[in-house]
Amino acid sequence: MLSDALPLYSLYALLFTDTGLGDGQISLLFALWSGTGILAEVPTGALADRWSRRGALVAAGLLQAAAFALWTVAPGGWVFAAGFVVWGVGGALSSGALEALLYDGLAAAGAQDRYARVAGRVAAAGLLAQVPAAGAAALLFPAGGYALVGWVSVAVCLCAAALALRLRPPATPAPGTVAVPDGTPEDDGPRGYLATLRDGVGQAARVPAVRVAVLALAAIAGLDAVDEYFSLLAAGWGVPTGLNPVLVLVVTLGGAAGAGLVAYTATPPPALQSALLGAAATALAAAGVLRVPAGIVLVAVFYGGYRYVLVLVDARLQRVVDGASRATVTSVAALATELSALALFGAWAAGGVLLVAALTGALALVPLVAAGRR
Incomplete structure (x- = not known):
């Protein structure tokens, strides 16, 4: 919920416009964002499997915070582009890692049949987060403009990353695997x-x-x-x-x-x-x-x-x-x-x-x- 409760979500397109970007430039930024996600999607999924699924979620929050910090400190075309690249990689890191950590955690507890229920709650929380985020944007912008909205969004991203650190690893490994320190399954041999x-x-x-x-x-x-x-x-x-x-x-x-x-x-x-x-x-x-x-x-x-x-x-x-x-x-x-x-x-x-x-x-x-x- 925190990773989606970002006040800047409802205003960043206006930030681009007010900075002087035209419709074509904004479309190019969105295309860059999407392209980055496409290129990074599968490699970062393998990184989460090999390194740490929980670590991938933490890194995703930190990268999104870095993107919003860039936009807030020095708004401009090239900075927006850099932010979208960073954010695209962060989004790719969380994609797949969250589902894997959730399912294997439930499986380790013998509760994998509850995955759909828990995943449904997760999806609902992400959607519901848009309501307070929009309300916060409406209150923050008159008080401090894009800068205040941006820094609050950075803080929320960092809080989401901190919460990701609290995700408990599976208590026991899945069949045929051993657990590495953060709970990510890994083969017994070199992998x-x-x-x-x-x-x-x-x-x-x-x-x-x-x-x-x-x-x-x-x-x-x-x-x-x-x-x-x-x-x-x-x-x-x-x-x-x-x-x-x-x-x-x-x-x-x-x-x-x-x-x-x-x-x-x-x-x-x-x-x-x-x-x-x-x-x-x-x-x-x-x-x-x-x-x-x-x-x-x-x-x-x-x-x-x-x-x-x-x-x-x-x-x-x-x-x-x-x-x-x-x-x-x-x-x-x-x-x-x-x-x-x-x-x-x-x-x-x-x-x-x-x-x-x-x-x-x-x-x-x-x-x-x-x-x-x-």
Whole structure:
């Protein structure tokens, strides 16, 4: 929650604009950020497996704090670019490491069947964090401008890194492994970084159950890029600018409710997961047809249903992965997710919300099809 409760999130695009950057320059910054994450995703996953998953989470918080400190001390085009590179590496470090540490910690306690529940709570916490973060930004900016917002965000990142140090390692190692000091599983024999990287990528590519789970997660997780368009939807449906952030928070809360609901329900069979995602697609299509401010509630229903299914698909991947390369395999899925998000961007550009709803409806078959392939 702390790693997502950053006041600067809601203002950094305005910081770029007020510093004198144009739309094209800002788009280049976002492209640099995304490109850095793509290039660093799998190598940092292997680093987490080989070195320390907990250490990767700590480093991610420190790097994000460093990026925001750079922006606050010397705002400008090249500094923004450097900050996005640092932040991109930090984001890649945490991607895969968190899921691996969580699953193996639960497995060591014989509670791996609770992964979906705990992961759902984690996802819900991250979404709920946007609410106080937005409120803090609204209070901090009038008091101290971008500088105060930036330094508070740096402090929150450092607090998140400090909390990551408190994550307890597994009490006992996973079968076939031994525990290194921070609890990261490692083979009994010498295991180099390149071997870890090769094993993780090979497992994702060659083990049928893992390959199918990776592709299923990447296909569905790519839909998450739709959150970039929620504010545009609200504006296009006649929502005043002043109320836009409030209504977008309704969608965010819907997503948090969907992810959190996993903790309180039995895991539905794949056919029901597909039906739920299909129902979510129907809600989004209905909102696109109505095109009224109240339609944001239907978007929230869509986002909640999607987030519910996403947690379950991620849990399926974690169940079939070999723990020694878990962070690497999860990072491969995250890399593929970045690529699958391009399909959503293309759907939006070609047909707006209705085509995105159609894409979601097509992807609703993924849980059912993936369950039938081993």
